[in-house]
Amino acid sequence: MGQICAAAIGVFYQRGYHGATLRDIAEVVGIRAASIYNYFPTKEALLHHVMMETLSKLRQQIDTTLAATPDDPTERIAAFVMEHIRFHIEHAQEAAVADNELRALSADKRVSVVALRDSYEEILRDLLHQGVQKGVFAEADIKLTGLAILTMCTSVAVWYRPDGPMSKTDIATAYTRLVLHMIGAVEVQQAGVRET
Numbered sequence: 118m119g120q121i122c123a124a125a126i127g128v129f130y131q132r133g134y135h136g137a138t139l140r141d142i143a144e145v146v147g148i149r150a151a152s153i154y155n156y157f158p159t160k161e162a163l164l165h166h167v168m169m170e171t172l173s174k175l176r177q178q179i180d181t182t183l184a185a186t187p188d189d190p191t192e193r194i195a196a197f198v199m200e201h202i203r204f205h206i207e208h209a210q211e212a213a214v215a216d217n218e219l220r221a222l223s224a225d226k227r228v229s230v231v232a233l234r235d236s237y238e239e240i241l242r243d244l245l246h247q248g249v250q251k252g253v254f255a256e257a258d259i260k261l262t263g264l265a266i267l268t269m270c271t272s273v274a275v276w277y278r279p280d281g282p283m284s285k286t287d288i289a290t291a292y293t294r295l296v297l298h299m300i301g302a303v304e305v306q307q308a309g310v311r312e313t
Contacts, residue, residue, distance in 0.1 A: 118156045120146045122170065125163050130210040134164055134221035164218060165226045171215040172233045175204050179240060190248030191302045197244060198270055198296045202289040205274040212274045238263060245300065255301025266296055 124145035128137045139160050143150040157163040179200055186196040205212045219230060241263045248254030270292055277288065 121148075121153055121156055121163070122167055125167055126211045126214055129164065129167070129214045129218060134160075134214075134218045139163075161222060161226060164214075165222060165230065167211065168215045168218065168222075168230050169233065171208065171211045172230065172237065174208070175201075175212075176233065176237050178204055179237070183240070190244060190251055190253050191297065193244050194248060194254075194300065194302065195293050195297060197241060198266065198293045199289045201267070201270050202273050202292055203285060205271055206277050206285040206288070209274040209277065212271070216271060216274075238267065241266060248300065248302070253303050257300065262300060266299070270296070 121142065124142045125137075128141045128145060131137075132141065137160070138150075139153050140150040142163070143153055153163070157166065179197060182196050182200040183193060186193050215230075219227060222230060242259050245254060245257075245259045245262055249256055249259070273288060273292065277285065279285075283291070
């Protein structure tokens with residue numbers, strides 16, 4: 118099943134959900150298209166599985182990162198942003214599929230993906246709210262700020278190239294610094310993000 122999912126990610130990424138066929142995915146794996154039905158009853162079920170797995174993996178990585186981060190709003194936002202960007206760089210194709218193919222799902226399948234995505238976004242909103250409440254972030258519309266941060270940080274998956282001039286750590290650090298300035302964090306240097 119893992120090979121089928123990996124192939125599906127690549128094919129969905131390259132051709133989009135509607136341009137991809139189960140035959141295309143089967144060719145990448147080296148099996149007959151009918152064999153995929155042993156695991157997934159439809160192409161949509163395969164897309165749904167890929168999206169849920171991707172978002173679950175992202176959520177798990179963020180939960181693990183935040184569990185190991187001190188209870189300081191600036192440190193926690195910095196850790197969230199760093200991990201979000203790392204994930205989107207290291208899993209660029211699957212992140213792009215999860216981010217871009219939501220409309221391809223039927224309403225009943227979309228509900229679970231949206232619920233998982235929304236619970237992830239709520240983590241960031243909670244971190245922003247805590248920082249505002251403690252007076253270390255500027256007052257702002259929490260929902261709008263969260264969407265701005267996620268949109269900015271998620272876009273890294275679109276343009277990042279491993280052979281580019283900046284490493285993934287350099288990019289994550291630069292974006293984290295931008296986010297901390299954007300939210301008016303008063304202790305940027307204490308968040309482990311050095312000013313240049």
